[in-house]
Amino acid sequence: MGEFKVHRVRFFDYMPSAIRAMAFNRQSERLAVARADGAVEIFNFSDNYFQEKVIPGQDSRAVEALCWVDQRLFSGGLNGEITEYDLENLKPRYTVAAYGGPIWTISSNNQGTMLALGCEDGTVKMFEVLAEKVQFQRNFDRQKGRIISLSWHPSGTLIAAGMMDMIRVFDAETGHATHRLLVERGVGASKSREVVVWSVAFLSDHTIISGDSAGKVQIWDGVTGTLLRTHLVTKWDVLALSVSQDQSSLVAGTSEGTVIQFQLISSTVGQQDKEWVRTRTFKNHSHDVRALAHTETAVVSGGMDTQLVVRPLLDKVEKNTQESSLRKIVFPHRSLVCCAKKAGLLLFQFPEHLELWRLGESEGHGKPGDSLTVKTKPEKLIQLKRKGEDHICCSALSPCGGWMAYSTVSSVRLYRLQYNNNNIGITKVSRLPKDLCSVHQLCFSSDSSKLFASSSHSSVIVVALNQQECTYLHTLKPKSSSRQPVHLLFASEDGKWLATANTDCEIHIYNLDKLKLHCTVPVYSSYPTAIAIHPLTSNLVVVHADQQIFEYSLEKKEYTEWSRKLQKLGLHSLWLERDTPVTHITFNSRNPAHIILHDMFMFCIIDQSLPLPEAKTLLYNQMTLRSVPEPERIRHSHAFKICKNFQHLLCVRLLEDHSLVVVERPLLDIMSQLPAPVRQKKFAT
């Protein structure tokens, strides 16, 4: 496997933000997740739950509710505005003020023509969805108390609105309330506190289901306005409800971190009258479950503990398959760490600021497995606060450590860094080319002479850098008419090639000498999660969201022999079953046959000179290899050398001096920074 000196970095205090809202688009199988900092993430459920897009947040925007209308995504927030997102340029397209105070909820009818908003002032506001914008249509009868939750009847004629202490049913035509369902308050001390109906669901058979702050899930008859059943599920709040497409299953998320499933079951075989029965309880969260989505095969939940949990319903999926395993998505599926290979610097990206660290140094050499004493401690050189309201969406550090750049949705900033002795100087490069305003990805060339920035329509802007200024060189455009953003950029070591990957799964190779498109890699159906060009052989290595690995020769413009062999043999099933994507690929200059890649739970060195593992061979064989004698090792070893010594990896990089930088962020550290969860009685305490 090779021996490395490892910098085990644990000073990246990355803290994901709590999940506030969720919306699942059944047609495109995409889940939109809104976080507390205003960021909106799009996960593609048809492609291994890959986080394909991230729209960075904004200080003034707190998203309370998300809603899909066809392929358009709307959100409402406590700033009282409706926002539609531009999913191609990863930024808000426009915002419309609703003039009703904070918006608590937003809901569209099945036909996709109307948006209903629940506002603080007690009005339900109807907005018409037009081709380019939304337009205010009317107000419903104003009620006392805020509207917390809304649900359309599938026919689009009725709306149930959850309020304080009651649920109201409105006629969508007239805007008048037709029913008033009083929700009982909690018992005991909470009797005096008004109950909040956090969530309602209006089913096609006119059943209304509500979840409230007294811990009840109640089932109402929407025609007569009577209470049918009360399920007391928690001592605390029921915060979220979600109904499956066929309306036979319902999930409720509570403050205790549990998700409770209800199912519409006939009590005896063959009988027609069905009732809602509480069935399974899932406990995958330590904190409030704020948002829920019931997909065809799984329950997706998220909340205060920042994790997105996909819990498959075992009665809907095949057992013991990749689909039936529980998934927790904790870290973003892109790199937040930049490493200057030559200078030994790390750049950490936070939504609010950037941190530049110098790695520590150690003395002497030790046996494998020893921990060396640190001679000079790692040092935080710069903490750079961003300007403006918008959060940082991407950042880059040049390999020499002399340049640093970051971008928000509205602007790009480039800094020149100078080190003399122990002082560090940072100067902002004032005049940037005009085209460089809204970019999705930044990347420096290996000699730090060029900055590449991906822009709209999958184009890449090339900017030349020198000591004094930066000048616009060229815009590289692909031949295809893709409007999707580029999410991966890689400039080759020799400065000849630039590879880009966009969310249409296209990978384009540009020749930087000629500043034109060299070739397009054949499109594979799954997203590329990491791309890299080998410094010596100029082969492009691509890892996709479905864990497939391809190697493409740029000179011959075809897949290499090794890649064909790998595809023919197929990857090991354990490799394919891993549930986090590979986020970075590097190469070992000492041994050109080595490819180093990592995901959240392991890093792997693929030795192309060794035979590929067969389906029956042990994939994780490093420990067993260690126990067999030297001559036999060769017989047992295969190309995939996997190391699981480091967990919760955010970044694995190889420095110029052949030491490995491993950035870990233990989940326990994240957990310890979360606020205290609601108190729960534990048995025998």
Next chain:
Amino acid sequence: MVEHGDIRVVHRGGSKINFREPVITNDSSFLLCASGECVKVFSTSTEECIHDLRGHTDLVTGVLLKPSNHLQVYSCSADGTVRLWDFTDGILIKTYVIGYPIYSIYASPDHEGIIFIVTPMLSDKRSELFQLVAVHLPQSGDQLVEARELSAVLSDVSSNPAAITIGRGVCSHHCCHQHTILNCYILKSEILPQGNKKGGRNTFTCVACHPKDDCIATGHEDGKIRLWRNFNHKKEYTYTTLHWHHSAVSSLRFTPEGTNLLSGGVESVLVQWRYNQESQRDFLPRLGAAITHITISPDGALFCTSHSDNKITIIQSCVKVSAVIQGLVKGDVRTDLMVDPRSKAMVLNGKPGHLQFYSLQRDKLLYNLDIVQQEYIHESGLQQFEVVKAAFDASGNWLATVEERKQKAAELELNLKLWEFDEQTQSFVLNTTISAPHEAQITAMCFCHAADSQTTMLVSTSKDGHFKAWQLATPARPSWSCDFVGAYHGLVPKCCCFSADGSLLAVSFQEVVTVWSPSSWELLTTLSQPPGAIRDLCFGRLSCSKYLLGTTASNLLCCWNLLTCSLEWSTSMDTSLLLADPFSENMAAFCCQAGCTDLFVFKPSEPRPLFSHKAVCSGKVTRAVFAPREDMLESCEESSQWLNCSQLYFLTQYMDLMTFITKAEEDRLMASSKQLVIDDSVAMTPFYLLLGKHRQQQQENQDTLSTLSAERTPLPQGSVAIKELLQTPAHVLPSTSFLCSMFVQSLLISVTDSREESKHAEEEMESEKEEEDSEGEMESSTSRPREASLAGHATETAALALTKAQARELRRVKKLDHSWLSGLLDS
């Protein structure tokens, strides 16, 4: 040596009543529970055992109310039979011979005439695998029926009855080997199993079916209860988890209406869950011991829980414990088995810190005597005072007990307590407590048994190398004090024994037996038979009182003659227990051989055994007792004479109380429980049918009349008897004299009825009606018109063996005939 085929080892008295789930009858007045080889019928209100249903020859493994007749009950046994009983009268109605050991029994309301039993796999005799078999019970009038129509329903089931349940057309169970799969089968009308497998992550312990809905409840090892629904779909089954118990759920039951679910476990708390509103639960705590079974009466008013300490608690509507039926507590028995000379009850360790007095004759726990008189703390690993030795004197006036507590790194705490029987309170009262009577554990203790001696003496031997004699000193208030301390060469005494007349005391010091005179405390002689330390010592009795017997650790049984002070005889056997019968000169020796225990009964005077029984039980027998009989047997056979005046009970390794029974005694017991015999000699003639039908209708008339309490006489032309008389062809009619009496009777029936009512006491009337009901329903179940021509056919009835009820009825009818008919005929 002779093997005696007519003496059997049986469970009699003190058997487990918590072995299988009990059954509550439809009217909630009786509780039926399997107990050893019989089924006991308890009254739910008085806790008394009303009678035993005897007939099985091996352990009864299940009791089940007959679904089509609530007055009859099936019982199944490991002897391979299913028996049908009338439990109100204790009559065996039918015996179905299956031929394979049966481990549990189930019935489905949808399947008439079919019962489900669990037997070992028919092909596999090793009986590791079990299968559920449907038995079609043949409709035959014979009392002994061979049920050969077996069809296997499920294979690979568990023999544990809690593992299988049959609900509405659904049978579900969990496998005995992989305890993680719940199998659910839909029983179609022709019993076609449709498998539905479902995985659970935890081990199942019990299963119950909802009576109305398609819902199965399962209990789990980790204390969770899961309610499974939607299992008729191959994959889309779903479940709800309920969690209150902290360790394994041992029993689950739905109430008959399905509104509540009851669960119990080691917490000894009965938990009641509201069906469909599971967040609401009720608890009935402090039931005393771990719950093993829960039963609910068919009307749902009574619950009954079986507990691990051999107790059944009857609970009224989940709030009030109304009755407790306590069997013999079988915990850790440290004392010997003893017989209280006064009450003739067997005495042994009961509840922690108590001695229990258990009447073997009445098979009932008399009372518990609190010896330790300290609160017992339920905590594992806590060392507490335990009663380790107890002894009665000959008259039963004195009881000596030893309790000890050995804590880690602490000194042994010992207490010798002497209890005097108080005539007024009829119980033992503490007289003297001697703390630390010895410096080490007491190994043996015995009273001087001489009935005529003036002073009562107790001798205790201890590991500290001494034996002490304790005597009742008589100042103002009598109390016990030490009289003599003896030792022999610093050796450790093991056992002590007084001769029958109290003139000699034998104390064994390792391999030396010393014989002392208790009056002068003089060492008379020493007897020794090395090698091997003495294990047991016994003086002979009556004609053999000159003999002293001892067993040694080196597998020798020695008999010394005390007159010559020499060894009379010895034999080599690994005796685990030597016991003298206090009522005869016989002695019993239990020998452990190859994992089994053999019994030899012999007289010390002759070395040839009177009786021997090989392989009495598996494992070692270390506790046994001769209990006196209430009425002597008069067996003249040599091999069974030793059982004439006493009965030998012993405890097996698994704490089963067993005894020996002779064939004659068994027959006598069987005879006392009556059996209903149905006579087949009557041919099915139209005449017979006419009379039978008439009799039935007469009964119906009586019933309707009594229920309506209308005094109206049916009009003569409307009377069925008259119709019958007029419509039946003349050539098949019986003789005119008979028809006349019948005709008269049909006219007078209401009058006689009212007179009958006035004559009889109310409760007798009720019981009679019940009997009639049961007979009527039995007829429908066997679908065969039963002979009922009691109305004046003395010639026919003479051939019948009548039950008491029938005889009474006959007498009544006869009387009627004479008084009324004669008058009419005269006129």
